[in-house]
Amino acid sequence: MRRRNTPAKEAVLEVLKKAGKALNHETVQDNLSIDIDRATVYRVLNRFCDDGILHRVVAEDGKQYFAVCSKCDSEKHSDNHFHFRCTGCNTLECLPTPVQFTVPDGYLAESINCIINGRCKNCA
């Protein structure tokens, strides 16, 4: 199933690259340079996640946030870092800080989802 290059893909990725932070669907949609259907934007975002281009974080507001992967492999998402969600501007950024943790005996950790909520530099 070879991927095709389309205006929708380019437009979505452009928005996320320009933002430099993770955005939720609504924010992506609002910043698109061309008109794309809602469902298509969702599908593009999901495909990018499958392909290791974006990674997805679910925040306390119940929404999915998408960010361009920097240290992620297309085989495996590296997301062992903290995320900071600003309640002011609805963005979410990957912090460099790695998350240190252990699990109880017999437990098996598969992935983590660590978010710090607050105000970013601009919104503080």
Add this chain to the structure above:
Amino acid sequence: MRRRNTPAKEAVLEVLKKAGKALNHETVQDNLSIDIDRATVYRVLNRFCDDGILHRVVAEDGKQYFAVCSKCDSEKHSDNHFHFRCTGCNTLECLPTPVQFTVPDGYLAESINCIINGRCKNCA
């Protein structure tokens, strides 16, 4: 607005106490000893959170999980610890491990939401 004791409140709390872990709405509903309306269960859970009886965690599956507070004050929820969500039995537990973190200069941290996903001892 003085709270009243009702069968619905008792039943919901009984389920959560017996579980000893955080459960989402659906799981609470499925384990009730009496028949209670969906909306009522949601309202009971929210009221318990307001009153500092339960605390709420939003997981990667986009659902809210509710757990009986142990170290929480009725004034302020103490939730600076990791949570473990088992993808096998759909439960979520508070781990004793506190979360260590720092935020970039100028950023203001207000709350955290840290979840480790994987398999619990029973489901590993």
Add this chain to the structure above:
DNA sequence: TTTATTATTGCAACAAAATCGCATTAAAAG
């Protein structure tokens, strides 16, 4: 015990986030 007050409930409607079915469109391979 009886009555009054109003928190709580049930039910249906609603809202928001995300997904899905399906016919149509358009990348890109040949």
Add this chain to the structure above:
DNA sequence: CTTTTAATGCGATTTTGTTGCAATAATAAA
């Protein structure tokens, strides 16, 4: 240019959670 099928648009649907409102019932007052 033709063919193949990934990607799109559009509407319907699902899932999670909230809300309006009339009816019910817990609790305080009489």
